[in-house]
Amino acid sequence: MTFRILRALSVSILLLSSLAADTRMAPSTNPIPLTVVFHQSVLNFSTKEAQAVLDRGNQILSHGTHVTLSLKGEVGTFALGNGVANCNNLTELFKIPADVIVVREIDCCGKATPGPFAGCSGPGLPMIVLPAHQNDVQLRAVQWMHEFGHRKGLCHRTCPDGALMVPAPSIGNINIDPCESNILEGVTPNPACNACDIQTCDIPQQGGRISIADFVRQEFVEGIPYVPDIEYTAADIQYLDTLLNRPAEQAHWANAVVVLGMTGDRKAFELLKNFLERDIGPISPDADSAKLAVPIALGYLLAKTGNKEVFDYLRTGLDPTAWSDKVHWRASKGQRDDARDAHLTRLTILGLGLSGRREALRSLQSLLHQLSVRDAFPRKFKEGTGKYLREAIQINQHVRDVGLAQYYRDSETALFAARR
Numbered sequence: 001m002t003f004r005i006l007r008a009l010s011v012s013i014l015l016l017s018s019l020a021a022d023t024r025m026a027p028s029t030n031p032i033p034l035t036v037v038f039h040q041s042v043l044n045f046s047t048k049e050a051q052a053v054l055d056r057g058n059q060i061l062s063h064g065t066h067v068t069l070s071l072k073g074e075v076g077t078f079a080l081g082n083g084v085a086n087c088n089n090l091t092e093l094f095k096i097p098a099d100v101i102v103v104r105e106i107d108c109c110g111k112a113t114p115g116p117f118a119g120c121s122g123p124g125l126p127m128i129v130l131p132a133h134q135n136d137v138q139l140r141a142v143q144w145m146h147e148f149g150h151r152k153g154l155c156h157r158t159c160p161d162g163a164l165m166v167p168a169p170s171i172g173n174i175n176i177d178p179c180e181s182n183i184l185e186g187v188t189p190n191p192a193c194n195a196c197d198i199q200t201c202d203i204p205q206q207g208g209r210i211s212i213a214d215f216v217r218q219e220f221v222e223g224i225p226y227v228p229d230i231e232y233t234a235a236d237i238q239y240l241d242t243l244l245n246r247p248a249e250q251a252h253w254a255n256a257v258v259v260l261g262m263t264g265d266r267k268a269f270e271l272l273k274n275f276l277e278r279d280i281g282p283i284s285p286d287a288d289s290a291k292l293a294v295p296i297a298l299g300y301l302l303a304k305t306g307n308k309e310v311f312d313y314l315r316t317g318l319d320p321t322a323w324s325d326k327v328h329w330r331a332s333k334g335q336r337d338d339a340r341d342a343h344l345t346r347l348t349i350l351g352l353g354l355s356g357r358r359e360a361l362r363s364l365q366s367l368l369h370q371l372s373v374r375d376a377f378p379r380k381f382k383e384g385t386g387k388y389l390r391e392a393i394q395i396n397q398h399v400r401d402v403g404l405a406q407y408y409r410d411s412e413t414a415l416f417a418a419r420r
């Protein structure tokens with residue numbers, strides 16, 4: 001498969017950027033002060049780490065803007081919630097009177113791609129981010145600056161050219177284009193610039209390509225992006241299969257799983273099913289994340305192929321007790337089987353939602369009905385699952401109307417509209 005990357009474009013953007021900087025009024029160079037608070041459960045985070053991220057962040061912003069950030073006072077702590085940003089407490093977290101809110105984990109960022117995320121923000125909102133430690137300051141700086149971009153009103157850019165605002169930036173994503181620079185600096189933007197226009201690359205694609213091996217090895221900040229027309233070869237499928245069998249590569253397993261689903265290849269189902277069902281006893285956190293990504297990947301596969309086997313597998317997974325026959329691994333020594341099974345079922349619900357398939361919709365509606373009339377389900381499962389089902393039903397209808405790629409774009413737009 002090929003992911004064409006516009007290496008030439010990033011050079012021209014840098015050139016344009018310096019030209020633009022020369023011809024407009026020099027903006028104020030006063031640093032923008034940011035207050036930083038962290039949840040009391042976040043370990044080993046202090047003013048020193050926050051300062052280190054902002055210093056590195058300022059280096060990133062200097063690639064095309066005059067904006068600098070400074071830390072206002074010492075970092076403080078807060079106690080709301082348990083340190084995990086989720087869909088239930090996100091709105092409350094955004095009300096905390098601080099500019100940067102550091103949490104342990106971000107499981108929800110509005111209705112965007114399934115988490116976990118490394119950051120969440122929107123126009124005028126605080127930046128919810130993860131803490132930095134000694135060895136990940138550069139990555140966190142990219143993530144914090146990306147969220148700073150959202151806070152100032154920037155949306156994602158769809159050009160994968162090393163831009164800070166690509167949907168899933170990693171360490172090398174530092175480019176800021178002239179329009180983005182205007183908006184970050186708060187100067188009157190060029191009329192052609194609209195803060196929340198999702199920009200498209202209209203320059204003919206040329207130049208380098210990124211291999212599937214490089215793609216799955218990237219660290220995606222806000223979840224691996226959905227690539228609608230992923231191009232791949234039989235050798236790529238073979239490569240992903242090999243990767244999923246190499247324990248040394250497990251940090252990349254979750255990406256490999258999602259990419260397999262996106263390909264829609266006829267071998268993908270077998271590979272994903274085997275990967276999910278293998279292993280006995282405790283597994284590593286990386287393996288656990290990758291296995292939990294399988295129902296979503298199967299949803300992508302179903303969306304693309306309509307394969308009945310895939311649908312039947314997911315439909316069976318709507319019954320949590322069915323998972324106990326198939327899987328015998330545990331996320332940790334102490335994890336109970338019913339907790340694992342319930343988690344897999346919730347993700348199966350989401351997978352069926354994302355498939356956009358009519359038969360999937362019927363299964364979701366039928367389970368929602370059964371929850372209300374059957375006593376067989378444990379009460380806790382019932383309560384938690386109804387919410388997921390209703391959401392997945394909406395997602396299914398949305399995906400069926402507009403397709404998965406547009407669904408993700410709409411989700412992002414809705415997220416920003418909700419935050420204005």
Ligand SMILES: [Zn+2]
Pocket residue numbers: 146150156166167222
């Ligand atoms: Zn983003």
